[in-house]
Amino acid sequence: MAGFKTNSTIASCGGKLLKLNHESKVLKSAMDVNVFLPPAAVDGKKKVPVLFFLSGLTCTPQNCSEKGFFQSAAAQHGIAIVYPDTSPRGSDHPGENDSWDFGSGAGFYINATEKPWSDNYNMYDYVVSELPEALFEEFPQLDADRVSITGHSMGGHGALTLFLRNPGKYKSVSAFSPISNPINAPWGIKAFSGYFGEQNKAKWAEHDATELIKKYSGPSPEILIDVGTGDQFYKDKQLLPENLVEAANDSANYKGKVNLRLQPDYDHSYYFISSFAKDHVEHAAKYLL
Numbered sequence: 001m002a003g004f005k006t007n008s009t010i011a012s013c014g015g016k017l018l019k020l021n022h023e024s025k026v027l028k029s030a031m032d033v034n035v036f037l038p039p040a041a042v043d044g045k046k047k048v049p050v051l052f053f054l055s056g057l058t059c060t061p062q063n064c065s066e067k068g069f070f071q072s073a074a075a076q077h078g079i080a081i082v083y084p085d086t087s088p089r090g091s092d093h094p095g096e097n098d099s100w101d102f103g104s105g106a107g108f109y110i111n112a113t114e115k116p117w118s119d120n121y122n123m124y125d126y127v128v129s130e131l132p133e134a135l136f137e138e139f140p141q142l143d144a145d146r147v148s149i150t151g152h153s154m155g156g157h158g159a160l161t162l163f164l165r166n167p168g169k170y171k172s173v174s175a176f177s178p179i180s181n182p183i184n185a186p187w188g189i190k191a192f193s194g195y196f197g198e199q200n201k202a203k204w205a206e207h208d209a210t211e212l213i214k215k216y217s218g219p220s221p222e223i224l225i226d227v228g229t230g231d232q233f234y235k236d237k238q239l240l241p242e243n244l245v246e247a248a249n250d251s252a253n254y255k256g257k258v259n260l261r262l263q264p265d266y267d268h269s270y271y272f273i274s275s276f277a278k279d280h281v282e283h284a285a286k287y288l289l
């Protein structure tokens, strides 16, 4: 078996939220992960599709499973949700816990190339391969052939880049307030300088959704993006979703297929995410069911 320990099993929306922990080899860390099993999958007899939710800076698997409000719609559509953590934990690298937007809780869904981070900050490999493979082994009711991805902020960047780097692997993608062009935003510049080195701009571009969409070729389901106009990080140009839309409209595959919805007054918080969670589950359901 894949070696998950179940710390708690919580009834939620007719299904079960499992709070799990396992040892990750690629992260050299014990990792928490939450999995919501919809009612259809609780007895293990029916295979259900899976939606990954990648969280933002400072988050753990708890933030979205407690206040994202995804589980009601997921239960209705018979979709499981996986909530991974946002970085390895307790690695003790110098500076790992010095700021909230780099290091612990800020893994950015990349494989770091700069020391000491390259030792174990491999969130890309963890979310793309190690975690899903372990989950599909442990829970045969999760359908490995029907997987979609979504996320928030840093996790929205993760969802978009994992989708665009792996054509066909995910049936659909959506995002809440994603960091859409990290190579031109303060959060992304800080993270990529630290994890990839200041000079390695080619590597930076490999994890920038706006750069990736220009060259993307593969299945091209509509991409749904919600951003609140009251979001201070949007106003501070950390998110830059318009750059992604412009790049998509200049591309061969994604012209007119990024649906950016600017939601009046909403901020960056889980009040915003929970207000539109149903839409994102329904977006995924269109491609998963």
Ligand SMILES: N[C@@H](CCC(=O)N[C@@H](CSC=O)C(=O)NCC(=O)O)C(=O)O
Residues within 6 Å of the ligand: 055, 056, 057, 058, 059, 063, 100, 152, 153, 154, 155, 268, 269, 270
């Ligand atoms: N601590 C920071 C705010 C951090 C923050 O807003 N984190 C967001 C994600 S931001 C982009 O990735 C978040 O989801 N926080 C968790 C929550 O439950 O709200 C500050 O002090 O400004």
